[in-house]
Amino acid sequence: MMAIIFCINGEKKNLIRMVMAAGALAMLGTSVYLTLDFLAQREAGATAEFLYCNDPIPWYETLNINYSVGVDGISVAMLLLSTIVVTTGVFASWGLEKLTKEYFLWFLMLSLGVFGFFISIDLFTMFLFYEVALIPMYLLIGLWGTGRKEYSAMKLTLMLMGGSAFLMVGIFGIYYYSSMDGNLTFNILEIAKNHAMPIDKQMIFFPLTFVGFGVLGAMFPFHTWSPDGHASAPTAVSMLHAGVLMKLGGYGCFRIAMYLMPEAADQLAWIFIILTGTSVVYGAFSACVQNDLKYINAYSSVSHCGLVLFALLMMNKTAMTGAILQMVSHGLMTALFFALIGMIYGRTHTRDIREMGGLMKIMPVLGVCYVIAGMASLGLPGLSGFVAEMTVFVGAFEHSDLFHRFFVIAGCTSIVITAVYILRVVGKVLFGPVQDKHHEQLTDACWYEKVAAFGLIIAIAGIGLAPLWLSNMISDGIMNMLK
Amino acid sequence: MNIPVEYFLVLSTLLFFIGVFGFIVRKNLIGILMSIELVLNAVNINFVVFNRFLYPDKLEGFIYGLFVIIVAAAETAVAIAIIINVYRNMKNIDVNSIKELKN
Amino acid sequence: MDIIKEFYSGFSIMNQEVSLVLVLVFVLLADLFCGEKGKKYLQLLAIAAFALNVVYGFTLKVDSTYQDSFAGMYVTSDMHILVKNILNVGTLLVFFFAHYWNEHENRSQSGEFYFLMLSTLLGMYLMISSGNFLLFYIGLETASIPMAAMVAFNKKAHESAEAAAKYILTAAFSSGVMLFGISLIYGTYGTLYYNEAANAFLAEPLQIMAMIFFMAGMGFKISLVPFHLWTADTYQGAPTPVTAYLSVMSKGAAVFSFLYILITVFRNYAETWQNILWWIIVVTITVGNLFAIRQKNLKRFLAFSSISQAGYILLGVIAGTPQGMAATVFYIFIYLFTNLAAFGIISNIENQTGKVGMDDYNGLYSTNPKLAVIMMLAMFSLGGIPFFAGFFSKFFIFLAATQKEMYLLVFIALLNTIISLFYYLLVVKAMFIKESTNPIKPIKSDAMSVIGLAICTIGMIVLGFISPIYEYMSSISFGI
């Protein structure tokens, strides 16, 4: 894919776009097929924890590094999410004129890293793809971004790299305690099977790993890259970043930190429950007073992703299923948000909600899409947000002690606050009289923007209306992990 | 007449540190070069003395001393050449004149 | 008679040295006898001859794991040969990059350039495969004295002369210190042969002191803090090809022989030197990074970055295990391609425009996309970012260090990678993001540097994925 783009002469922008679109759609098709086939196999009673596992291709034998991939319910869901977001992202950045070729190359590298991360079973490859996914952000933001782009790009990259510094130590620790009998391995499944790490070591390496991924998961207090980064990133990049990349954090916390070091996870959960619970409420509150659309959504992402980690830490089937659902739903709706914001910004050239108003009259399609996104984000039934949040809350309520109760109820309050800031934006930007006379001759969405927006909305509504298959698929994966 | 080995060692050590001191305080590049020679001579004394007193049956120390002297000569030659080059560029051989490159 | 036969048979395992000497002599003679008009072929001849030597080097192999001759004065093993081959490759690349410079600014003495550089290479060979401190010392000086001459190569320039002066003085000083250490080693161990010394071990302070003096001398060549101060000035002043050579070759050779001596002679002091190195590594990486941040001159910038890189390399040394050695050599191998790529770009641009400032690189991508991309790859690879080879080498070297439970050290090193990433990204930012009023004009690079850059780029991209290289290294590596 990258190769194709690379071969094309940079002048032929449209050709590149075509190829991108074709490739993205191909990916989407593949993942949909994968999902269907996966479900079919589960129906057929394939009980293996991971399906489609290739037989590990040895890479560095001496260190026992293999290239081994496979998917379970969770990664299938994640792949589906990623492909949807990537495809719509391509359409959302259709109108990009500056250095199109390079842009799409980096974009592809980003998505490549994401896919690789989700399918790999080997810690080394997983980490490799993780970093692959991180670095393109710098140039994508720095080159095609807006505002204080250089500052934000640098900050984002460095903070995430800091996270991966924690993470790397954790991975080394896991590696050296990966088996009782000397033959160390990077293969997650084997490590989980051997389960050789003594508890006192877990107490050291679990926090490192969890924080390492938590940084990417925008966990309080390591979230500050997110507002600036998102604010200056170009549309499709913030879509992909908030939509998919932040999910790498949650996925990693789950697949590596908690799955491989369960005892420590059990004992140290309370610390991180405090942190994540804080970020749920904290993000929501600070979103209420922002005036930049992207900042508002960045903070709401902080809040929602906080909910993901929060639910993961509850460590029971329902809550964890809810967490993954929340990842998917947040991925979709935040991508939709950023896409729409990008489109609006592209027209009004401002993101300050005080300077906008009455856009619903001017660009009804975008307006309606925005309202739908908002409704999804404040958890309206029939859209994906509700499904996820309810699952999370019901699951989180399993813990009957006061500590958990307190944070769960705090989490519940966040849905009200979400309503507050979403309606604030809708009321100020879409409704009300037109603030700026120049806005009145602005056009509505053009075809590729419609494709992007509608694609995401269909996905959101689809999950919201018929969530059962997805949640079953995920919870099946969860059950395998919890075993 | 027999002088205990310690004396030689003390001498050599003193010589070594005198050389170092000279390297650090002399302002003239040639002088600095000479103080390096002192250091090397201290080393030579060490080698020879160790060989003479501790391991008289083998000649490693002496040989090493010789080699040090030879190499030092080569080193000095190059150093002198470079100092001349410095002189050609800066019109003096004051050590403070080679402080352009810093920070 | 037997003695004579044995003596000559000693040379039989010194193939690389011998062939190198042949090339050396050939270049010397060619330089002597080719007239003014022959000069233009001289370089090609020299490069070709050396290329042959490189190829020859790869054919070599010792039948047993470890061989020595001259009663253990000279030691060799597959690993030694491999390291020498790596150095060969590096030197060849440097020749490629130096060609243009020799052609235009250094026409008259191009012969000497090759001659001197090859002789330093010879010195490094001896230093690497020495089994005795005498040979080691000779090798060291053979490596460093011609180097001083090369640093001073363009005689017109102030900074070249200054750099050379600083280099030769500090080198002499440090070799003095090191010799003092060696003399104490001789006094306490009673021998200068590595393998014998290893056994004659009595835990007395004088030996530890000797070891530390010795380490200081090595620290000068590897440019570890606090023995690093000469590095930046010399790198900045020296002609760029020479800087490249200094930053990779002499460093690599020194590191390997240092590692070899540590795990043979000072095997029994492992505890001690690991503690010392622990602190030295921390300081080195940190200081290197901190000083690199503020640099505006790219050569000086790379000097400090190479200091911190030296710290990373020592992470493999400190482990002292076979895995550590493999990681170290692998790191040197990758680092060679990466750093030479960076220097290749720099010398390329410097030769044609004379610009080395970081601000001069603003908007490079718009004018010279290829160069900019290669530079970016080099920066990412130095920063340890996948898919580039740098990621793999860093990962393995950290892995090697953590093998000895040094999680804290690795963590500090990793935190430092953030800083290093910051300043590597500064270069990328300059080239890609910043606009410039007068960017560097589009450059037509000469064939040689194109070849060199191509090799480096391929190396940076693919080496990480080709596992057999590392496999081979770990199969022939050895440790305490």
Next chain:
Amino acid sequence: MDYTILLLAIPFLMFLIIGLLGYKMTPKFSGLLGSAGLAVVTALAYYTAYRYFFTEFGQAADGARETIVMFNYTWLDLSNASRPDLMIQIGMLLDPISVMMLVVITTVSMMVHIYSMGYMHGEEGFQRYYAVLSLFTFAMLGLVVATNIFQMYIFWELVGVSSFLLISFYFTKPSAVRAAKKAFIVTRFADMFFLIGILILSYYTKTFDFLKLTAVDPEAQHATLVFSTMGGKMFMGLSVTSIALLLIFLGGAGKSAMFPFHIWLPDAMEGPTPASALIHAATMVVAGVFLVARLFPVYFFEAPDVLHIIAYIGGFTSLFAAIIACTQTDIKRVLAFSTISQIAYMMVALGVSGFGGHDGLGFTASMWHLFTHAMFKATLFMAAGCIIHAVHSNEMDAMGGLRHYMKKTYYTFGIACFAIAGIFPLSGFFSKDEILVAAFEADKILYFCQTFVAGLTAFYMFRLFFRIFFYNEPKFEHTPHEAPANMWVPLCILSVFTIFSGWFPFSKWISTDLIGYDIHTVWPIAIGSTVVALIGIGTAYVLYYKKNDIPDRIANTCKSFYTWASHRFYIDEVYLFITNKIIFGGICAAIAWFDRHIIDGFMDLLGWTTNTVSEETKEIQSGSVQQYAWVFIMGVITIVTLALYL
């Protein structure tokens, strides 16, 4: 599964079709389409009601009514090891109250659909309006037929959002937007309690299912079955059951605009009048009442204390709202407050009701009042709509003497007023009378309170009536005219219901234990309430039949109280203060500042420190070779010292 699923399917389809393709249709067509769809639904609803009440379809063996689950699909699986059957299902539960609600909703909604074609004629966004109407109908139907509490919550939210969309229909009017936001957020806030209540309840009872929750233990007529597990778990002095149920009630209070959540309803009148008639008078606002009724056995057996709280909150709210209603001058607001007060009536009835047989009178009465109230309040709103349509204003001062201009509206409005005032033989009389009876039997204080409120109701309704239709005419800029047919026809239909729905034998149909029983009018109470009502009407007549200065004098005599009442006791201001000053100004701003300056500042500080250190340390690299040597040798010596002596 059978035709009943269409009850939900059709409105939803209508919503999708009109919502997605609406911009292609002509307004008229979309309106007709929506109405046609709803007509089918209405027919189905009536058919269902007929089958349920009048055929053996709804009859259980022992003559009791039967609760029938028509279908029940699993929608989301929340089960886990300890709670295997914790599933959200979407289904349809038919029992007397849900069937009755079906009838109410479809009837009123039908009327509103027809009415709107006239009222909304020529508005832009006509299609949007109809789409949302369909959405609302769908959501409301789904709410009443919910088989489990979570399904109810789902549709509860949907109802809320469609109300939001209808209130903000004129989204260019800032006031409308503000009102919509207020309504949504206030109800949302209440829904949070609802949700938490659900969570607690489901945590302990391990189920969402209404049937399981409300199943009464056949012998030992006290605990409903699932609660036997909950034991006496206490939290802060109350049993967790009571807390859960209280929270759930709060959710209901939010929707039903009980004090202190009542503030959103008056503002909600910013929406189009027919929408107000449907949502904010007849159907949505009684969802709270319906919720309590749905869970009535649970409340009665598990948390009688909560039931008392409900009763008293209801009593207070009804009084409070009635007093405010007397002082408002915007006719829709008057109606809004009367709505609040009437719903509070129903709450009271539920609060004082007993269980089984004639004890369950309150329950029956409240449902009955719900029915009748829906009818006459819808009538009132639509009539008000006609009036506003005629004089283009909501203010009383712009009206007066309209009886000459719009006869039909005049009569229907009058009928409805008499009904709400509880004058024999109109529907309001019966339902209200039964409520009073129930209150009298249970709690005298509430009885007197409610009787007084009945008087007030009569007073302010007729104040409205006289101000609009009699009083002195202002000068109209153009003479008011009667509304078109498609507006007054629904009025007439509804007023027919208003007149006769009092004679339905509700107690035969709706009762706590599903077994019909007889009720008889308790004449003393009936007469008492009628007298009070007549007094109210009389006062209104004296004060407002024609212009005079008595009202102002009264207002001046108790000036402060009057101003307080006319400013709705400043509750809104309090809320505004809390939200704007404390939450936004206080918490949010503080947190945002903290985030930007402390946390983010810390991250920047790290970078800044690194740079500064590197700048400050540049002198170490002094360029003097001798200093290098100095550092070199010092390094050696230091290391030696450390290595030897540490």
